[in-house]
Amino acid sequence: MGHYLSPPLQRLFDRLAVADQRHSLDVLYALQEKGYNDRDLLAAALLHDVGKVEVNLHLWQRVVIVLLQATWPALLDDLAWGDPANWRYAFYIQSEHPEIGARLAKEAGASPLTVELIRRHQVPLHQPGGSREDKFLRVLQEADGIR
């Protein structure tokens, strides 16, 4: 797997939760099994959900919030992240993780094609064009099992 990711991109991958790393490797293996070996595509397979790194801390915070609600609600009221707006953050990440991931990958030096595949990975391809990007996007989405 390592040779598809430069050291900065590998560090990004390493920040994913273990379950998300596992899922990303499954997508990589599914593409390899079909004979795909394009480096930009396989890097996108490994990093397509990398925008979710920004929610991992928040999920941990949510556990703390639940515990505090049960044991020490007054303290929770004093904490900024007890704000109800934060409870919607997980949903925000679910819809925005492709855009966030594309930005993180670009900042870490991913190729333009890899960045675009990450950015578009959850957008339905109603009329795929003949471009390499659209073809890769379709197989990435198939491997991702989202359509």
Ligand SMILES: [Fe+2]
């Ligand atoms: Fe995704």
Ligand SMILES: [Fe+2]
């Ligand atoms: Fe995914």
